[in-house]
Amino acid sequence: MFYEGTTVVLKVSNLKKSFDNLTVFDGFSMTVPRGGFTALVGPSGCGKSTFFDVLTGVVSMDNGEISWLGETLPHVGQKAAYMQQKDLLLPWLSLIDNALLPTKVSKGNRNSREKALFLFERLGLSGFEQYTPHKVSGGMKQRCALVRTLMFEHELVLLDEPLSALDAITRRSLQSVLLLLQSEFKKTILMITHDVEEALLLADEVLVLTAFPMHVKEQFALEWPKPRRSDETELMKIKEHVLDELQGESGNGCITLRFPAVPRGIGAESS
Amino acid sequence: MYHAEISCRAAWDRSRVIVKRSGFFPLTAVVLILAIWEMACRGLAIPDFILPAPSRILSVAIFQAPLLLPHAGITALEILLGIALSLLVAVPLATIMFAHTSIEQALSPFLVVSQAIPVFALAPLLVIWLGYGIASKVLMAAIIIFFPITVSLLEGYKNCGTEYVVLFRLMGAGFWDTLRLLYWPWALPFFFAGLKVGVTVATIGAVIGEWVGAQKGLGYLMIQANARLSVDLVFAAILWLSLMGLSMWVFVGFLERRIIHWK
Numbered sequence: 001m002f003y004e005g006t007t008v009v010l011k012v013s014n015l016k017k018s019f020d021n022l023t024v025f026d027g028f029s030m031t032v033p034r035g036g037f038t039a040l041v042g043p044s045g046c047g048k049s050t051f052f053d054v055l056t057g058v059v060s061m062d063n064g065e066i067s068w069l070g071e072t073l074p075h076v077g078q079k080a081a082y083m084q085q086k087d088l089l090l091p092w093l094s095l096i097d098n099a100l101l102p103t104k105v106s107k108g109n110r111n112s113r114e115k116a117l118f119l120f121e122r123l124g125l126s127g128f129e130q131y132t133p134h135k136v137s138g139g140m141k142q143r144c145a146l147v148r149t150l151m152f153e154h155e156l157v158l159l160d161e162p163l164s165a166l167d168a169i170t171r172r173s174l175q176s177v178l179l180l181l182q183s184e185f186k187k188t189i190l191m192i193t194h195d196v197e198e199a200l201l202l203a204d205e206v207l208v209l210t211a212f213p214m215h216v217k218e219q220f221a222l223e224w225p226k227p228r229r230s231d232e233t234e235l236m237k238i239k240e241h242v243l244d245e246l247q248g249e250s251g252n253g254c255i256t257l258r259f260p261a262v263p264r265g266i267g268a269e270s271s
Numbered sequence: 272m273y274h275a276e277i278s279c280r281a282a283w284d285r286s287r288v289i290v291k292r293s294g295f296f297p298l299t300a301v302v303l304i305l306a307i308w309e310m311a312c313r314g315l316a317i318p319d320f321i322l323p324a325p326s327r328i329l330s331v332a333i334f335q336a337p338l339l340l341p342h343a344g345i346t347a348l349e350i351l352l353g354i355a356l357s358l359l360v361a362v363p364l365a366t367i368m369f370a371h372t373s374i375e376q377a378l379s380p381f382l383v384v385s386q387a388i389p390v391f392a393l394a395p396l397l398v399i400w401l402g403y404g405i406a407s408k409v410l411m412a413a414i415i416i417f418f419p420i421t422v423s424l425l426e427g428y429k430n431c432g433t434e435y436v437v438l439f440r441l442m443g444a445g446f447w448d449t450l451r452l453l454y455w456p457w458a459l460p461f462f463f464a465g466l467k468v469g470v471t472v473a474t475i476g477a478v479i480g481e482w483v484g485a486q487k488g489l490g491y492l493m494i495q496a497n498a499r500l501s502v503d504l505v506f507a508a509i510l511w512l513s514l515m516g517l518s519m520w521v522f523v524g525f526l527e528r529r530i531i532h533w534k
Contacts, residue, residue: 058437077441088438091533092456104452105444132533152442 007034008069009188010055010076010156015064017047017054024050025214028064030207032156037182037189039199041242042209043249048192051214052160056082081152085161087145089133095140096120096129099147112151119147122184123177139170146177150185157181159191163198171198178202179226196242200235201228208242211249218245323503332507338492343511345487349405349477350515353412354470361417362462365424369454370446375425386418390479398484408480408488415476416469423465427458460534463527470519474512 010032017024024047032038042048053059055066057075068076089098096116097104103112120126123143133141142162149157159178163171179202181187193199199206200222208218220238228235305325311317312324319327332339368375394411401407431454439449481490489508496504 056441058440078443082438082441084434084438086434088432088435090435090453090456092531101452102442105439105442105448134533 008032009034010190011065011067012055013065013067015051015054015066016062017050017059018062023213025212028215030216032188032190033205034155034188035182035186036205037179037191037203038205038207039203040190040192040207040209041194041196041199041246042192042214043211043246044194046209046211046249047214048209049160052082052158052192055158056080076156079154080156080158081149081154082158083145083149083160083162085164087133087138087141089141089144089148091133094130094132095125095136095144098133098144099151101148102151116147116151119150122180123147137170138166139174142166142170142174143177146174146181150181150187155186155188157187157189159189161192161194164193164195175202176227183226194246196239196246197230200239200242201230202226206242208245209249217249218242320500320502323506327503328506328510331503332510335504335507339489339507339511342487342489342492342508343515345405346408346474346477346481346489346512347515349408349480349488350412350470350473350519352405352409353473353476354416354466354519356409356413357417357420357469360413361420361465362424364417365421365428366450368421368425369428370450382418382421385414390415390476394479394483397480403484403486407483408477408485411480412473412476416473419468419472420462420465423461423468424458427461428454430461431457459531460527463523463531467520467523467527470523471516473519474516478512 008031012031013029015028016026018026028051030038040048040051050059054061055076057077060074066073066075068079073079089095090101093101096113099116099119100112117129120129123146125140125143125147128136128140133144136144142165146162162178163174166174175198178189178191182189191199191203204222206220206222207216208220209215210217220242222235222238224232224235230236309324309326312322312327317324323331364378368378390411393414394407397407397410401410435453435457436449439453444452477488478490478493481488482494485491489512493505493508496502496508
């Protein structure tokens with residue numbers, strides 16, 4: 001089994017981030033085990049996405065430590081593939097060219113196209129390689145975004161509410177695709193969601209977060225085999241409990257903070 | 272009865288959509304204006320050297336084609352070379368201004384000032400510096416066109432979605448990769464909007480240059496005809512210029528639809 005559960009790949013200690021006088025999190029700490037599926041559940045606008053922005057280096061942290069396999073780094077942007085809520089496919093490229101973007105940028109190896117085609121087949125996109133994004137459904141776009149994420153060949157995959165914009169049926173079919181990331185592609189997954197049921201169906205570990213300043217309120221290890229069913233009694237009990245916890249948090253202070261200012265021009269990418 | 276009313280209403284709505292899409296209203300307006308103009312000229316017996324009737328202008332534009340065509344060819348060449356020159360300057364300039372914020376801050380005032388100076392004021396100078404040949408007219412056209420293209424392209428680059436820029440940064444893309452794969456395609460609709468404005472006003476630059484000093488071109492022909500009170504020929508030249516501007520606008524629109532297939 002790939003999920004070792006003991007080797008910590010990512011460790012975050014005493015992380016602090018604030019914008020002007022607003023402290024989004026202070027003293028935030030957590031660990032991510034190798035091969036695990038960790039879900040962060042919290043009220044909307046509590047700072048989950050800002051946490052991912054800090055992790056990937058999109059915004060800098062004020063204080064704290066991020067370590068990758070014991071090595072302290074300013075961020076793990078080069079270690080992690082990041083999939084956001086929106087598919088962010090480029091409308092002028094075909095699905096296959098969108099998926100191949102990471103290899104085009106990094107001058108990837110010659111086998112990358114074969115790999116993309118394999119992933120297209122595995123994720124049910126065969127036959128749609130040459131379609132442009134506006135000609136396919138939302139679910140297919142998200143699958144394509146997932147293929148692009150997998151093309152990064154990074155061990156850690158950060159998923160920021162990847163299914164929240166989809167309808168219930170599409171979401172269910174893509175949940176099984178997310179499980180494939182862990183079981184077949186041996187990825188370590190850290191996922192943000194505010195869908196408690198989704199977290200309980202997919203994750204090995206669920207961290208319930210407070211409203212800002214964000215911190216871990218409660219942590220569950222879920223040892224049920226996957227795929228799980230949402231009507232399992234124990235899961236339903238946990239779901240009710242988590243929902244009660246979150247209900248207590250909602251309205252305690254939530255805000256939308258996304259990419260306050262991204263510098264442009266030559267050299268900005270390294271700033 | 273109720274269903275019949277609904278189907279009648281639907282048919283009425285469909286016909287309104289067809290009428291709107293077919294350009295019925297603009298066409299009607301043009302026909303109406305021309306009809307009033309024609310009737311006024313005939314009814315009030317306005318002489319041709321004051322205001323020729325549209326039918327007279329059309330017949331001169333058609334039957335004087337052998338005279339108009341060589342001049343139109345020169346003006347078209349000036350405009351096309353002006354467009355090419357402005358593209359050669361505007362695209363790299365907008366890109367450099369986008370790549371270096373300090374250059375943008377330094378050049379922006381000059382760009383604005385370049386538009387505040389009337390083209391008429393520059394025309395005599397350009398004719399002195401570059402002569403009576405085609406070069407001064409090409410430069411006049413280029414000066415007029417390059418501003419909307421530069422400004423539109425720069426705005427297009429800046430308009431690029433922040434989340435996409437972050438995605439490219441996380442992929443480890445440098446500025447030039449991001450420019451090639453993201454910023455440029457993103458800015459293309461803006462670029463074409465600027466180019467459309469540019470090609471429609473390009474005729475102004477070329478004609479002003481020809482007015483000030485030239486030996487060929489529709490502007491030159493207009494000055495000559497005006498001196499001989501051949502106002503119908505002046506109007507025929509204006510008609511040819513309008514058709515040239517319109518053709519270029521349609522062609523750029525065609526290119527835009529072919530290239531920006533995702534819109």
